Amino acid sequence: MGNGSFSRWHFEKRETTSNLVLVMVPVLSVVIGLIFTGLFIALTGKDPLEVYLLMFDGAFGSAYGISETIVKSIPLLICALGLSIAFRMQLWNIGAEGQLYMGAFGATWAALTFPDWPAYQLLPAMMVAGFLAGGLWGLLPAIPRAYFKVNETITTLLMNYIAILWVDYLVVGPWKDPKSFNFPISPQFTEGAILPTLGTSRIHMGLVFGVVVALLLYIVLNYTRWGFEIRVSGESPAAARYAGMNYVKNILLVMFISGGLAGLAGMTEVSAITQRLQHGISPGYGYSAIIIAWLARLHPAAIVLVSVIFGGMLVGGYSIQTSGFSSTTVSMLQGAILFFVVGGEIFVNYRLVRGEKGGK
Amino acid sequence: MEQSIWLALLSTGVVAGTPILFAALGEILTERAGILNLGVEGMMLVGAVTGFMVTMSTHNQWMGLLMAIVAGGLMALIHAFLSITLRANQVVSGLALTIFGTGLSGFLGKDLIGVPLTDTFKPIPIAGLSEIPWIGDILFKHDALVYISYGLIFILWFFLYRTKTGLELRAVGENPAAADAAGINVFAIRYACVIAGGMLAGAAGAYLSLAYAPSWLENMTAGRGWIAVALVIFGTWNPLRAFLGSFFFGTIDVMGFTMQTIGIQIPSFFLKMLPYIFTIAVLIVVTRETKTRRVASPEALSIPYNREER
Numbered sequence: 028m029g030n031g032s033f034s035r036w037h038f039e040k041r042e043t044t045s046n047l048v049l050v051m052v053p054v055l056s057v058v059i060g061l062i063f064t065g066l067f068i069a070l071t072g073k074d075p076l077e078v079y080l081l082m083f084d085g086a087f088g089s090a091y092g093i094s095e096t097i098v099k100s101i102p103l104l105i106c107a108l109g110l111s112i113a114f115r116m117q118l119w120n121i122g123a124e125g126q127l128y129m130g131a132f133g134a135t136w137a138a139l140t141f142p143d144w145p146a147y148q149l150l151p152a153m154m155v156a157g158f159l160a161g162g163l164w165g166l167l168p169a170i171p172r173a174y175f176k177v178n179e180t181i182t183t184l185l186m187n188y189i190a191i192l193w194v195d196y197l198v199v200g201p202w203k204d205p206k207s208f209n210f211p212i213s214p215q216f217t218e219g220a221i222l223p224t225l226g227t228s229r230i231h232m233g234l235v236f237g238v239v240v241a242l243l244l245y246i247v248l249n250y251t252r253w254g255f256e257i258r259v260s261g262e263s264p265a266a267a268r269y270a271g272m273n274y275v276k277n278i279l280l281v282m283f284i285s286g287g288l289a290g291l292a293g294m295t296e297v298s299a300i301t302q303r304l305q306h307g308i309s310p311g312y313g314y315s316a317i318i319i320a321w322l323a324r325l326h327p328a329a330i331v332l333v334s335v336i337f338g339g340m341l342v343g344g345y346s347i348q349t350s351g352f353s354s355t356t357v358s359m360l361q362g363a364i365l366f367f368v369v370g371g372e373i374f375v376n377y378r379l380v381r382g383e384k385g386g387k
Numbered sequence: 388m389e390q391s392i393w394l395a396l397l398s399t400g401v402v403a404g405t406p407i408l409f410a411a412l413g414e415i416l417t418e419r420a421g422i423l424n425l426g427v428e429g430m431m432l433v434g435a436v437t438g439f440m441v442t443m444s445t446h447n448q449w450m451g452l453l454m455a456i457v458a459g460g461l462m463a464l465i466h467a468f469l470s471i472t473l474r475a476n477q478v479v480s481g482l483a484l485t486i487f488g489t490g491l492s493g494f495l496g497k498d499l500i501g502v503p504l505t506d507t508f509k510p511i512p513i514a515g516l517s518e519i520p521w522i523g524d525i526l527f528k529h530d531a532l533v534y535i536s537y538g539l540i541f542i543l544w545f546f547l548y549r550t551k552t553g554l555e556l557r558a559v560g561e562n563p564a565a566a567d568a569a570g571i572n573v574f575a576i577r578y579a580c581v582i583a584g585g586m587l588a589g590a591a592g593a594y595l596s597l598a599y600a601p602s603w604l605e606n607m608t609a610g611r612g613w614i615a616v617a618l619v620i621f622g623t624w625n626p627l628r629a630f631l632g633s634f635f636f637g638t639i640d641v642m643g644f645t646m647q648t649i650g651i652q653i654p655s656f657f658l659k660m661l662p663y664i665f666t667i668a669v670l671i672v673v674t675r676e677t678k679t680r681r682v683a684s685p686e687a688l689s690i691p692y693n694r695e696e697r
């Protein structure tokens with residue numbers, strides 16, 4: 028692919044970027060991602076449109092589907108909000124999955140240690156323990172990143188494997204339910220450890236946490252000095268240091284909060300959904316959250332919306348498993364969407380122009 | 388402790404390190420040209436499932452390997468287009484490749500889980516060399532792909548440091564604007580390196596599904612692609628040091644079995660954590676070191692090259 032092939036079409040910097048472009052890039056990314064994945068589905072001899080309709084129907088076609096979609100979107104939302112803070116500082120925390128597991132571990136510790144506490148004491152304790160455990164798991168790779176510039180992408184990712192193995196160890200080892208007939212699960216939580224739900228549905232208080240965090244994040248980023256520091260640090264670490272901002276301190280703090288929020292998501296999962304610690308509490312929420320944060324351009328309100336769409340994708344993914352698709356089909360779709368989002372980014376600042384290059 | 392246990396440990400360490408070595412050599416080539424590809428894990432998985440599928444239908448493991456290499460190259464082409472032509476964020480693009488590859492491999496391999504495979508790469512001791520005490524046991528009683536990986540180390544080293552194209556390639560990774568001004572085709576070299584890197588990752592995946600543990604399992608790479616990325620830093624972008632690193636990590640990977648055979652009682656979960664913990668620890672030590680010595684990452688690594696902003 029030589030330079031020659033680019034001489035007719037080339038990118039020209041835009042003077043201004045319209046809001047239409049900002050919205051169209053992610054929307055088109057999703058559409059093209061669906062088409063791209065559809066090609067692979069077609070290869071198996073199935074009609075992609077039919078599969079997508081089945082997915083949509085499973086996720087949004089019934090009251091049950093919609094409530095399940097919201098249930099799945101809760102951990103996605105909380106994790107993605109946490110990641111968005113780190114990504115703003117150009118900190119590539121891809122360890123939300125492990126931080127979620129550690130949060131679940133922390134919350135379970137509180138639930139099993141103080142089983143007799145009433146809900147108004149135990150639930151806050153679990154939230155704090157979950158946030159702290161997830162936050163410390165995020166802080167651990169932040170320390171070498173802040174002081175020695177150790178690549179945090181690799182360390183946060185590898186720590187996911189460690190966290191998952193740790194939880195697996197607990198549920199077959201010290202925290203194994205004696206009545207579990209060798210299933211890898213902890214004892215069931217007491218009543219005080221379970222988050223209240225909306226009516227008879229599975230939609231739980233975690234939704235409130237997510238929305239509150241989104242609001243707080245919006246306010247902090249736009250109206251506080253610290254939020255301003257985070258945005259500047261991301262765009263130019265040198266400028267941030269020059270302006271007297273404590274870059275190192277901000278790295279540590281941001282990674283702690285980012286991990287803490289993923290930990291909070293882990294707390295909501297064990298408290299409201301599984302109601303005990305067990306193997307495989309997350310089907311990759313922490314990885315999907317990366318795509319959500321990026322697709323939403325790190326904007327808190329957009330993250331809320333995109334999380335619901337991705338929650339629907341997960342629920343739709345379950346409904347196509349019955350027609351013989353792997354559960355990983357959804358991550359294929361999500362990966363494809365991310366390709367087009369990240370590839371489409373250039374159209375935000377550039378336009379594709381045909382003709383001779385000017386001024387080169 | 389018995390000598391044979393040590394020999395067995397080091398010998399299986401070489402085998403366990405081979406997929407990591409293939410992938411790391413590919414990533415060295417990619418990063419030397421200035422492109423960071425975090426999609427290694429995804430490319431390996433697609434390579435593993437492709438190799439397995441093709442071998443199952445053709446009954447020829449070499450054909451499986453070949454198609455795994457092609458599949459890895461095609462996956463890398465996506466990353467090349469995004470990061471070179473569209474100047475996309477390389478971290479996110481690579482992540483997308485890993486997520487997509489994980490999904491695609493699970494999608495393709497859905498009906499292959501647990502299916503046995505008979506046409507695999509089997510150990511072929513090299514006459515003469517395998518007779519050497521210790522060294523013969525550790526290095527020369529393996530399958531053909533292990534020997535190919537030995538050869539690749541030297542070929543890649545020679546190519547990078549002793550040929551004109553290798554010099555141009557490194558120039559592209561250090562200072563693409565200067566290389567471009569000197570008449571080197573930055574885009575062509577970067578495309579070629581990213582694709583070749585993906586082909587090696589595809590081979591790494593095929594090694595897992597056709598030689599190391601002949602089978603297909605979802606996520607069977609278990610983070611080896613990421614360990615390979617870390618290994619590139621550990622090996623300071625040098626193929627010779629990458630071999631030592633892969634041997635080291637391979638040995639740690641299989642150490643759990645050895646500890647169990649000699650009767651050390653540690654829950655298997657902790658033994659499985661070892662490679663990840665070691666990788667992180669080594670990454671921290673080496674990153675600190677690279678700051679004091681004169682070795683560093685390619686200057687232009689992960690920075691998109693824009694001709695018009697020269």
